[in-house]
Amino acid sequence: MTGPRWNLARLSVLPICLAAFLAPLSPNMVYQGGLWLAAAALVTSGRIPRTGPADYLAILICCWASATLMWTRDIESSQIAIRAWWTVALLLIAARHVLSSRRRLLLVAGAYLAGAGWTTVQLIRASRLDATALRISLDGVGVNYTAYCLATAALVAVLLLVARVGNRPVRTALWLLLPLFGYGTMLTGTRASQIALAAVAAYLVIDRLAGRTWAFAAAGSALLLVLVPFGHLTRYQPQWLENVFNRPLDDLSGRLAVWPIAEASFWDSPLVGIGVGAFPSTNPYYGVGAHTLLLTLGNDLGLIGIALFVALIGFLLRDAAPRLGRRHGMLVGALIVGWTPIWLSGHWEISPVAWLMLALWSRLPVALPDTAAEPPPVVSTDRPRRPLVGLVR
Numbered sequence: 001m002t003g004p005r006w007n008l009a010r011l012s013v014l015p016i017c018l019a020a021f022l023a024p025l026s027p028n029m030v031y032q033g034g035l036w037l038a039a040a041a042l043v044t045s046g047r048i049p050r051t052g053p054a055d056y057l058a059i060l061i062c063c064w065a066s067a068t069l070m071w072t073r074d075i076e077s078s079q080i081a082i083r084a085w086w087t088v089a090l091l092l093i094a095a096r097h098v099l100s101s102r103r104r105l106l107l108v109a110g111a112y113l114a115g116a117g118w119t120t121v122q123l124i125r126a127s128r129l130d131a132t133a134l135r136i137s138l139d140g141v142g143v144n145y146t147a148y149c150l151a152t153a154a155l156v157a158v159l160l161l162v163a164r165v166g167n168r169p170v171r172t173a174l175w176l177l178l179p180l181f182g183y184g185t186m187l188t189g190t191r192a193s194q195i196a197l198a199a200v201a202a203y204l205v206i207d208r209l210a211g212r213t214w215a216f217a218a219a220g221s222a223l224l225l226v227l228v229p230f231g232h233l234t235r236y237q238p239q240w241l242e243n244v245f246n247r248p249l250d251d252l253s254g255r256l257a258v259w260p261i262a263e264a265s266f267w268d269s270p271l272v273g274i275g276v277g278a279f280p281s282t283n284p285y286y287g288v289g290a291h292t293l294l295l296t297l298g299n300d301l302g303l304i305g306i307a308l309f310v311a312l313i314g315f316l317l318r319d320a321a322p323r324l325g326r327r328h329g330m331l332v333g334a335l336i337v338g339w340t341p342i343w344l345s346g347h348w349e350i351s352p353v354a355w356l357m358l359a360l361w362s363r364l365p366v367a368l369p370d371t372a373a374e375p376p377p378v379v380s381t382d383r384p385r386r387p388l389v390g391l392v393r
Contacts, residue, residue, distance in 0.1 A: 017111035024149035034087035038094035054315040072275020081277030095359035116153035120184035135189035147190030214333030262290035273302035
């Protein structure tokens with residue numbers, strides 16, 4: 001009599017859990033080891049990935065990013081950025097592949113919340129040591145990145161609450177995590193994340209009252225992402241943001257000055273861009289990135305890259321099936337609303353957190369399997385006792 005065989009496929013979700021845990025704490029570790037984690041998840045699954053349009057687009061956009069080496073203005077920066085693109089794309093494909101059940105999806109979501117929760121604890125400790133600091137961050141991690149991760153963690157907590165995970169103590173813990181992540185974003189002093197949390201809270205209320213507002217959220221997000229950086233916002237000063245978090249800055253921390261430079265650089269090579277990751281080294285005044293999604297993608301990859309990225313996001317959200325049920329649509333809309341301020345003012349295009357969470361959201365039909373389907377039409381099996389004369393001519 002033989003014992004049970006060891007099934008490595010059961011462990012294939014663990015590399016993705018590790019990536020999700022590390023992503024908010026140390027993105028550099030994920031960039032360095034993400035390719036190996038993705039490969040481990042794919043190999044231990046024991047089966048060939050069932051790829052869809054989103055997976056092909058992720059590979060295609062990485063190939064296009066690699067092609068920019070032929071005309072980039074900064075080869076070294078482009079090489080670093082290309083590795084990051086391939087890392088997050090393969091993590092996306094591997095995560096979508098192994099998230100084949102509700103339990104696996106909850107494991108990855110829980111791992112991410114654990115990493116974000118530990119990040120918040122570290123921020124609270126640091127704030128007690130330096131009570132005069134306006135912005136608190138982890139060593140070696142950008143303060144804005146940390147804030148974006150905590151705002152995203154709040155979205156994941158909302159997903160688990162909507163999915164009715166666990167018993168009452170578990171759901172109570174999830175409710176308690178929401179103000180904890182909100183407090184963490186307050187410590188970072190990043191205004192985009194606080195705006196994101198407030199916008200998501202307002203959206204959830206509106207969606208509960210109106211229903212099926214995710215399409216309006218997508219349209220509004222697209223409009224803002226185009227009009228704000230390309231609409232010469234520098235002509236006025238956002239006075240209402242001046243003193244938020246006691247930061248008297250009237251130019252969005254330099255973004256209103258960087259956007260015209262990034263726009264001019266984009267129009268120098270609008271179709272193919274100037275090379276992935278090349279803009280910061282060519283920015284003559286600040287040496288920083290464009291800090292808005294479309295201008296970043298436009299400079300890195302051109303209009304071709306923008307089209308590929310938009311198609312990728314579209315197919316990932318389509319896989320989340322917002323039309324399948326109200327909860328699906330609400331969660332898709334919440335993600336769009338929450339990430340719009342981040343896309344609008346930060347760098348989130350090759351964040352490992354963003355791509356792992358996009359993989360998570362694309363598997364919403366797995367997380368919400370109990371959506372009531374429409375009943376099939378009732379077909380009468382009764383046959384007339386007499387032929388219906390006159391109906392056939």
